[in-house]
Amino acid sequence: GQNIDQPTEMTATEGAIVQINCTYQTSGFNGLFWYQQHAGEAPTFLSYNVLDGLEEKGRFSSFLSRSKGYSYLLLKELQMKDSASYLCAVRDQGPGGSYIPTFGRGTSLIVHP
Amino acid sequence: DAGVIQSPRHEVTEMGQEVTLRCKPISGHNSLFWYRQTMMRGLELLIYFNNNVPIDDSGMPEDRFSAKMPNASFSTLKIQPSEPRDSAVYFCASSSLTGGKTQYFGPGTRLLVL
Numbered sequence: 001g002q003n004i005d006q007p008t009e010m011t012a013t014e015g016a017i018v019q020i021n022c023t024y025q026t027s028g029f030n031g032l033f034w035y036q037q038h039a040g041e042a043p044t045f046l047s048y049n050v051l052d053g054l055e056e057k058g059r060f061s062s063f064l065s066r067s068k069g070y071s072y073l074l075l076k077e078l079q080m081k082d083s084a085s086y087l088c089a090v091r092d093q094g095p096g097g098s099y100i101p102t103f104g105r106g107t108s109l110i111v112h113p
Numbered sequence: 114d115a116g117v118i119q120s121p122r123h124e125v126t127e128m129g130q131e132v133t134l135r136c137k138p139i140s141g142h143n144s145l146f147w148y149r150q151t152m153m154r155g156l157e158l159l160i161y162f163n164n165n166v167p168i169d170d171s172g173m174p175e176d177r178f179s180a181k182m183p184n185a186s187f188s189t190l191k192i193q194p195s196e197p198r199d200s201a202v203y204f205c206a207s208s209s210l211t212g213g214k215t216q217y218f219g220p221g222t223r224l225l226v227l
C-alpha cells in the first residue's frame with residue numbers, strides 16, 4: 001500500500017514562489033506525478049519524476065528524492081490562474097505487473113493579489 | 114485530438130435508481146481507469162483495465178458497483194441501486210501501456226443521488 005501526505009491548503013502572493021511538498025511511503029516505487037486541478041475540472045498532468053533530482057518546465061519545477069520518499073512542486077512567478085488544487089500521485093506496482101498511480105488528497109493553492 | 118470522453122456530464126437521480134456512466138478513452142490507449150472524487154476522500158481508484166481486461170477492482174466500494182469494457186473504445190461504470198453516499202464526481206482516465214506514463218482524464222460525471 002501507499003501513504004501520501006501533502007498539505008491541505010497553502011496561500012501565496014501573485015508574483016511570488018511557492019513550494020508544495022509531498023511525502024510518500026511505497027514498496028515498489030515507479031515514478032511520481034504532479035497534477036493540477038482547477039475547481040470543477042479534471043486533473044491535468046504537470047510533471048513526472050522517476051529519478052532523483054529536479055525537472056524544470058517553464059515556471060514549474062518538480063523535485064524527487066527516492067531515498068527520503070519526498071517530492072516538491074515549485075511554482076515561480078505565481079499568477080492568479082495558478083489557484084488550483086495540486087495532486088501528488090505515486091506509481092506503484094499493482095496486480096498483473098501493471099503500474100498504477102495512487103493520488104494524495106491534494107493541496108489547495110490560493111494565489112491572492 | 115479528441116481527449117477522453119465521458120457521458121453524461123451531470124446526472125441527478127433518486128435513491129434506488131440505476132446509474133450508468135460511460136467513457137470513451139483516447140484512441141490507441143490500452144489502459145483505462147475509473148476514479149471517484151469527493152471532498153472527504155479525495156481521488157480514489159475504483160477499477161482499471163488493461164487491454165479491456167479488468168486488472169484490479171479492489172477499489173470498487175461494494176457489489177452495487179460494476180464496470181465493463183466490451184471493447185477498446187468503450188467502458189461503463191454502473192451503480193445499481195444508487196444511494197446518496199454515491200454522490201461524487203466520477204472520472205475516467207486512459208493511458209498507454211507501452212511507454213506512456215501519463216494519465217489523461219475525462220471531464221468527469223457529476224452524480225447527485227437524492
